[in-house]
Amino acid sequence: xxxxxxxxxxxxxxxxxxxxxxxxxxxxxxxLKEKTNATAGNLSVQxxxxxxxxxxxxxxxxxxxxxxxxxxxxxxxxxxxxTYVENLKSYLNTRPEN
Amino acid sequence: xxxERFSPQESLKVIQEMIEKAKNQVSENGHLYLxxxxxxxxxxxxxxxxxxxxxxxxxxxxxxxxxxTGIYQFFxxxxxxxxxxxxxxxxxxxxxxxxxFVIVLLLIILLFSLHGETSAWKLITPVxxxxxxxxxxxxxxxxxxxxxxxxxxxxxxxSVGAAITKVPYxxxxxxxxxxxxxxxPGTILRKKYLKAQKHTADHVS
Numbered sequence: 001x002x003x004x005x006x007x008x009x010x011x012x013x014x015x016x017x018x019x020x021x022x023x024x025x026x027x028x029x030x031x032l033k034e035k036t037n038a039t040a041g042n043l044s045v046q047x048x049x050x051x052x053x054x055x056x057x058x059x060x061x062x063x064x065x066x067x068x069x070x071x072x073x074x075x076x077x078x079x080x081x082x083t084y085v086e087n088l089k090s091y092l093n094t095r096p097e098n
Numbered sequence: 099x100x101x102e103r104f105s106p107q108e109s110l111k112v113i114q115e116m117i118e119k120a121k122n123q124v125s126e127n128g129h130l131y132l133x134x135x136x137x138x139x140x141x142x143x144x145x146x147x148x149x150x151x152x153x154x155x156x157x158x159x160x161x162x163x164x165x166x167t168g169i170y171q172f173f174x175x176x177x178x179x180x181x182x183x184x185x186x187x188x189x190x191x192x193x194x195x196x197x198x199f200v201i202v203l204l205l206i207i208l209l210f211s212l213h214g215e216t217s218a219w220k221l222i223t224p225v226x227x228x229x230x231x232x233x234x235x236x237x238x239x240x241x242x243x244x245x246x247x248x249x250x251x252x253x254x255x256x257s258v259g260a261a262i263t264k265v266p267y268x269x270x271x272x273x274x275x276x277x278x279x280x281x282x283p284g285t286i287l288r289k290k291y292l293k294a295q296k297h298t299a300d301h302v303s
Contacts, residue, residue, distance in 0.1 A: 005106065012112055019113045023120030024186045031183040035119045063180060067105050085113070091106045 005091065008053045009084045013038050013046045018081050021056060021073040029069035046069060055080055120184075126241060130171065130283030135276045137167040138230075142273040149266040157266075188240050192258040201234040221261070223268045227275045228257035234279045245286055249279030 008016050016036045020027060033043055045097040046071075050056045054076030073081075141160050148157035203226065210222050231253030238246030253275045260271035 005109075010104065012108070015109055015112050016116050020120050023117050024184050025190055026185045028183040035116065065234030068204060088106050088109060094108065 005087055006080055006084050008049065008055065008077075009080060011046070013042060014050055015084075017043075017046060017050060017071070018055065018073065018077065021071060022078065022081050026059075026070055026072040029071065032071065050077070111164045120150055120186075126287055128284040128287030129174070131280040132288060133167060133171065133174075135280030135284055137164060139276040139281065142269050142271075142276070146266050146269040146273075148235075149269070192237055192240055195233050195236045199229065203229060218266075220265055223265075223272060224257045224261035227253055227260050227272050230272070230279055231257070234283075243283065243287070245283035246279070249275075249283050252278040
């Protein structure tokens, strides 16, 4: 049965961020930027949206006098990601590619 | 990036790509394996030489070199932490495995010291060699790196060998264990790491 895909996750950059964070425990903003090839501005906006949804937590701290943004997936985010993948699987199974 | 045109097939591709990119992020450079491998190797062989050839009673003092290595490691880890941009689940598990190893190692030394009997000290080398195998084995499994797994199994075999060997000859067993469990795998890890660094640098430039 097809379920609607979570609109928060069904966006390329947000999904890329979540896929990275589900694979590693925590990652710095610079790591996410490098792996997603996104611009800093766009990445910040999408991180904020994921944070507002409660899918990730954002830790801001100073390392050697430089600000550092650390992102970590939350249990709610893990559940949402798993549900998204399940829905994706059922969608792909029920709707063959045209 | 248009959300409306983002198909489920594309989203599957994004997930696969990102998981692939996040794979193998464990940045083991082999430095600490080499550092501690050579330290323990040097101390074991050194103690054997001082004991066997010079008959020096306080031969165990050579192990105080580990404190110097420990201080260096403290500053090295502090420096390395500043460079870290990603911390994987594997990194976290391994750091706690190694912390547990150090705690148990110190505890064993303390317990043997409290026991006080000279005969008990003959067992410390086999026990410690067996203990070296534990974090080495777990690291080998987590990093999927066979030389460490082989090294760990060798440690356990050598611990039996050390138990049935008389002192001071049993001191050569930790040296052999270090060579197989930490020095050789550490050298391979170091080479791999430097090769990967070079590859990244070439890719960027």
